[in-house]
Amino acid sequence: MKFSKATNYALHTTLALVSASSVKPIGVQQLAKSQDVSTTYLSKILTKLAKAGIIESASGAQGGYRLTRNKDEITFLDIIHAIEGTSSMFECDFVHGDECLIQAEMKNAEQKMLQYLKETKIVDIAHKQST
Amino acid sequence: MKFSKATNYALHTTLALVSASSVKPIGVQQLAKSQDVSTTYLSKILTKLAKAGIIESASGAQGGYRLTRNKDEITFLDIIHAIEGTSSMFECDFVHGDECLIQAEMKNAEQKMLQYLKETKIVDIAHKQST
DNA sequence: GAATACATACTCGGATACTCGATGTCCGAGTTTAATAGG
DNA sequence: CCTATTAAACTCGGACATCGAGTATCCGAGTATGTATTC
Numbered sequence: 286m287k288f289s290k291a292t293n294y295a296l297h298t299t300l301a302l303v304s305a306s307s308v309k310p311i312g313v314q315q316l317a318k319s320q321d322v323s324t325t326y327l328s329k330i331l332t333k334l335a336k337a338g339i340i341e342s343a344s345g346a347q348g349g350y351r352l353t354r355n356k357d358e359i360t361f362l363d364i365i366h367a368i369e370g371t372s373s374m375f376e377c378d379f380v381h382g383d384e385c386l387i388q389a390e391m392k393n394a395e396q397k398m399l400q401y402l403k404e405t406k407i408v409d410i411a412h413k414q415s416t
Numbered sequence: 417m418k419f420s421k422a423t424n425y426a427l428h429t430t431l432a433l434v435s436a437s438s439v440k441p442i443g444v445q446q447l448a449k450s451q452d453v454s455t456t457y458l459s460k461i462l463t464k465l466a467k468a469g470i471i472e473s474a475s476g477a478q479g480g481y482r483l484t485r486n487k488d489e490i491t492f493l494d495i496i497h498a499i500e501g502t503s504s505m506f507e508c509d510f511v512h513g514d515e516c517l518i519q520a521e522m523k524n525a526e527q528k529m530l531q532y533l534k535e536t537k538i539v540d541i542a543h544k545q546s547t
Numbered sequence: 548g549a550a551t552a553c554a555t556a557c558t559c560g561g562a563t564a565c566t567c568g569a570t571g572t573c574c575g576a577g578t579t580t581a582a583t584a585g586g
Numbered sequence: 587c588c589t590a591t592t593a594a595a596c597t598c599g600g601a602c603a604t605c606g607a608g609t610a611t612c613c614g615a616g617t618a619t620g621t622a623t624t625c
Contacts, residue, residue, distance in 0.1 A: 286419050286500045322610090325611065328558070328559075331558095343617095345556075346619040375418070376418075386544055387424070394532040394533045394536070398525045398528050420568090459597070477579050479578080479595080548625105553622075554621075560613105561612105562611105566608085567608085569606085570606100575601105580596090585590080586588090586589085
């Protein structure tokens, strides 16, 4: 029951992109260097973020990644869902009568966390950090 | 980022023990049968619950498992911590200046979930189910 | 000077390898209860 | 009867086996930019 390292990479990379805030894309090499990750692996993670519509890639020389949306809209939950998927953390596949009451409570609990992550934006961290 | 099946087994087994509420212990075989799990595997899970002080085992004939504490005190969080461990779901091992702000937010989010699980008791489910 | 060719700097995505935890199984050992046998 | 022995019904815990997701690397392919070459 842990978040993957990929999620951590994704969050930090997104934060870097938000902080950079330039129109010009940032290369994977530069992003990978600051996190001590191989470029190939990081690019795989960023591909997921791109498919989720959070960032976009520019190929060729001077290429790299840049944000697509307004930076104010990007929440923690967006990133996490892009990397970890959107399926529930708890799945009871037993054969009960109707729905599993245990599962219902677990989903309630998960919802509490998701709600917080939905309200928390990456840009808020960027502001705190720059001070 | 998923809860393990073991946690599901542990929750259901605890619920069964709470519902049974007898002084006499219930054998692993009976518990395993209702969840379609092997007895040896379930006993491994229950050993964790026993080490956490939630249940206790009685060996020998007529042996089995039974609750130790008052059933009203057992929360979802107790079970989950016993099985999944108490370490945080998100660990940033990068070398930032001081503490990682991203990690701080992730821990806040996790705390929301843990708080809910701490307030939710197994016995509440047992009551709903018996109606 | 314009067009062409070439080199360079990037990302993309498939294939592959490695590692580790989750999930189970097997089995010998220890423990309690019940049954049985001997005095 | 009472006691000792044996059988049966359990849990305990270590040692494996298996499997899949997470993590990571390698490399060929595609694409955009910059530079040199040719006419």
